[in-house]
Amino acid sequence: MTDTPETDAPLDPVLSQVLDRLDSDLDAALERLMALLRIPSISTDPAYRAECDAAADWMVADLASIGFDASKRRTPGHPMVVAHGGEGGPHLLFYGHYDVQPVDPLDLWDRPPFEPEVQDGPRGRVIRGRGAADDKGQLMTFVEAMRAWVAVHGQLPCRITILLEGEEESGSPSLVPFLKANAEELGADLAMICDTTMFSGGVPAITTQLRGMLREELVLTAATKDLHSGMFGGLARNPIHVLARILADLHDDAGRVTLAGFYDGVPELPDEIRAQWQNLAFDHTAFLGDVGLSVPAGEMDRTPLEQLWSRPTAEVNGITGGYGGAGFKTVLPAKASAKVSFRLVGTQDPEAIHHAFVDHVNARLPRDVTAEFPMGDGAPASHMPTDAPAFEAARQALGAEWGKPAAFIGSGGSIPIAGHFQDVLGMDSMLIGFGRDDDQIHSPNEKYDLQSFHKGMRSWARVLAALT
Missing domain, CATH: 3.30.70.360 (Alpha-Beta Plaits)
Known part of the structure; x- marks a missing residue:
């Protein structure tokens, strides 16, 4: 396994055209995201039921415009969106959620949360608004990659099913029953989840361990x-x-x-994963210092990243x-x-x-x-097979886009959907996200870096090319 991204390797012509299309269509892609962000799809508040329904309708129409067979599926709560498209190659299931967190306290927002805007930030331009990072901006990186692929080549790169949920921010009460009732339709070779972050410093990552x-x-x-x-x-x-x-x-x-x-x-960490984590040069002093602490308090014989991700x-x-x-x-x-x-x-x-x-x-x-x-x-915890060829192929694809070796990382938190896909649908998940630690998800002034949106789209195009 190499830790050097193959940025100098010649691009496949098929992929190169898709990447060019994503670059030239960035302004239109951004406006589509803005339209979605303007819908206040707050799933926890019954007063916004109609808006959640409207967000589902928006996603169905947008996916249909790409050529997906898309539909809104009723549940006891907010609807699911299911879309099918493509043929041949691996069957991939992409998951995201169109619902968002409440906006309180409203007086701490610098602008109305559902009037999104592109602003200047310390690292460049950012998309400001509720749902920009969690999860509308993230899920649209995948949708835009598919849009570009169809625009250039007239078809999707492989067989793809898309599942978008409307209750993730309110505990996903309808999700498991829906998965069980539609297991045959939703079953695939691998699930793709875009609801995670990169490592600090813009290092791309695939989350493979969930506590x-x-x-x-x-x-x-x-x-x-x-x-x-x-x-x-x-x-x-x-x-x-x-x-x-x-x-x-x-x-x-x-x-x-x-x-x-x-x-x-x-389990003990595999040597390859331990080496990747050591190369991340995690600064635990700064991490703890941001919250007024200084000394790791977990198992004394474990590194700080092990304490956070694998212990x-x-x-x-x-x-x-x-x-x-x-x-x-x-x-x-x-x-x-x-x-x-x-x-x-x-x-x-x-x-x-x-x-x-x-x-x-x-x-x-x-x-x-x-x-x-x-x-x-x-x-229980979820852990993904990092020795599977698809995972290493995706890691190399991400590194090629970002110019930094991608890492298989862990998550200190829990992402239940990955476990549900394993338990109910019998498939592993590849968790690839482009959020940043300072995106302020669930808080006032949520944002998503424009670079994350742009390179996220390009990343998915590269990953799909590597897997097909």
Whole structure:
């Protein structure tokens, strides 16, 4: 495997014409994106149901204009858009979402969020508006690549199915039932997802490791009611003390999680991936410094990128108990609770870790304290086969476009759709996105670099050429 992008290699004439078309049609592509961005398709707010419907209609019409057989599919929530086109070669499924986050707080926007505009930014021009990066600008990079291919060659490069969702920003309640009901129609050789970012410094990336998630809630109860600490303190059991000890015991002094069997199924990084990550020269001091921190707090024998992308975690997300209002109240509480999340990697089993957590708590409960676990839901991690030829071909194609070797990276967060494609449709996903860390997705003044939009279109054209 080479780490040098083949930027000097002669372009295939078929691909070269598509890239030229994308360059010459950039202004028209930008105006199409602006039209889509003007539709306030906020999926979480019922007041915008008609606008979500309008965004789906817009996508159906646009895909049909390219030659796709496109249709709007009803669900109990917002509609799906499904489109089919092309023939021969591999069958690829492209996924994106046309819904966006709410815009609050509106007073922090520099301009109306659904009146998009191209502005000057510190790295060049940016597209400013809600949905510019998440995910309308991203999904349109793929659509525009297909448009150029058809305009130049009269047909798509291979068989392509497009699935666009309208509820991603509201938890995707209709997605899995829709996938199951339409599994035969949507099944493909490989899924393509454009809802991720590049690495810092404009390094193109394919996300191949996604951590899973287990969410737990723990409620400890001691006395039958809150007690006066002057009358009962020192004699009665305080559930906050018990909770603090239980939570502190989740990690040892080296930062490792102490649950029995927690590391079962946690793989070591392949040497090739470790080398790629080392070449990224991740500056953890700057990364932590941006939020007022300085020292990595995870497993001491792991690099910062490993801690973020390929190692499991146990984090306390919230603690309640006693009196937290203004002033002081000398209460000895009857209850104390905590919310704990576990990020999972490899083949870690959420159910097994749930039971290990319950055992961990019960083993530390003194008399007079009981434990309840109101929540215990999770999903396993997803990992993609980086040794598959398609992944290396796509990596080389991205490097050729951006002039920097592309990397197979991990994600500290969870992207459930990749796991759903594996579990329901039985196929792996290639997660290629062109967002930047400063795109302010979900926040006021969201933006998408014009370079990301332009080179994103060209990147997809190169990737499709490499896979077909």
